[in-house]
Amino acid sequence: MNTLLSVSQDIALGKDARMFFKVAAYLFLLSVVGGLTDFLTLSYTSLVIVLTIPALYERFEEHIDRYVMMGYRKLHQLYVKLDVECVSKVRKWILEKQKLS
Template identity: 70%
Template sequence: MGAFIRAHVNDILSASKDIALGKDARLFFKVAGFLLLISLVGGLTDFLTLGYTSLVVVLTVPALYERYEDYIDSYTILGYRKMQQLYVKFDSKFVNRFRKWILEKQKLS
């Protein structure tokens, strides 16, 4: 049991070190976004209200998902496909232009 806990704590510390040193930018922005979200929610309410609300959500959401699983899954898949289409459009319009601009600036330097 001790070896299991030690291994997981070491994994967490290694990931934290990578985030702090800037080796994993994507994970850094995920952590920053979640911390910002927690800060905003914490600023809007007090701890006791947040605790009660979280308890209600944790107890009701799984039951509602089990009951309406087919509907939720179909809408989730539909939304995922729509987001993929929007990402392809965004990528083709802006990201490729930005990459070309960076390459041109690097050639000039």
């Protein structure tokens, strides 16, 4: 309990900005979802998801893991490609600004 309170205090005082933004994003997402539905519907849907997802994963674990790894590889390739393109554009932009100066 003390650890939870300590982390909460660090977030509130701004000592852990990254965690603050994560908490803010999750609270925003929760408020958006809560605004779209009422509490009872959200509770029933959450209960169904919490009870079925682990059973489905246990049954189809090999297939799910294979597709998740394929998706991870494709996202990683896309990230690397995007990173390389953005970095090269930023470098070109910086060089152009230096030439103009």
